[in-house]
Amino acid sequence: MPQLDVTTFAPQLVWLAITFIAMYVIMAKVALPRVGQILEERQNRIDDDLDRAATLKEEAEAAAVAYDEALTKARAEAQAAIREVSDQLSAEAAERQKALGDKLAADIAAGEKKIAAARDAAIGQISEISGDLTKEAAEKLAGVKVTDKAIEDAVAAVMGARAR
């Protein structure tokens, strides 16, 4: 078996040492740092990208919050403005209505006064006419001269009984 030939041991061990040490030095100093560096760079790049994505997400969320706030504020402002205008309008309307009501009430009162005056005048005329009528009727029918005073009293009595 060639493996047990002791004379070949020395050259094999010498070259194993030479090649393995060379291998170790090349791996440790050149090859492995290069691979490790690239793997690290990639990991850093991925981490950076993830960080940036997180930052952007935060910014987007902040912008959304700001937008919501602005929207709420604008809505509140708009509502306040609407309320103010509508308050003003309703106040004006109420004022105008009140003025109209006052005017109407004044007109009504004036009309009622006029009506009352007209009625008083009419009632006065009625008692006058009915006095004349009574006087005439009494003269023509009964041939009695009735004094104005008596007629006035009689009419006033009747009118007083009827009038309310």
Add this chain to the structure above:
Amino acid sequence: MANPLSQFEIKPLIPIEIAGIDASFTNSSLMMVLTVTAVTAFLTLSMRGRALVPGRWQALAEVTYEFVANMIRDNVGSEGRRYFPFIFSLFMFILFGNLMGMIPFSFTFTSHIIVTFGMAIVVFLGVTLIGFIRHGAKFLGYFVPSGVPVVMMPMLVPIEILSYLSRPVSLAIRLFANMTAGHTMMKVFAAFIIPLGFLGGWAPLAVDVALTGFEFIIAFLQAYVFAVLTCIYLNDAIHLHH
């Protein structure tokens, strides 16, 4: 070439002698140099692009790197990072040595017990040294199993020491025997192909085809086993668990 063991013969290519030691450049030396060259080329040429998104070769080199890095992290922990270049070199040296030995008419230097023993003894001495440097005399406590009655100690401690000392032997013989047996078996079957003629030769040929696939698995597996066992021994020396 009829002898199935002739493939393991060491043939000096350039006779060299330094200070009375035979340091001839042999077919074994040639394969070792080619292995180092191939591993270096694989790792440096593939990473030349330094691409953020790796291509095929770069991805392969990165996978190899992370495979060994994970092996060390899982078996040794974060303290193992310092020994990453050594274990990576060991793994790639054995793996490429085994794989290049699969090329017809080449030579498998891992099929020689002196080479595997040389690597195993370096691992053994290194790990023992690391144990003593980190723990001093307390490292000897590794040979005293915990939770065992004192009466049993005179029997168990020698067993522990013996099992510790047998580590480099088993490490060396496992790799050497696997490579030697596989290559010998392939050669034995190959020797039957031509003598059995056109009709009978197919059977040993089919066996050899199957064995070739099997040998590629063994080539990877033995490199992996060697590296993992190195990690486990290293873990014992660093953490003193038992």
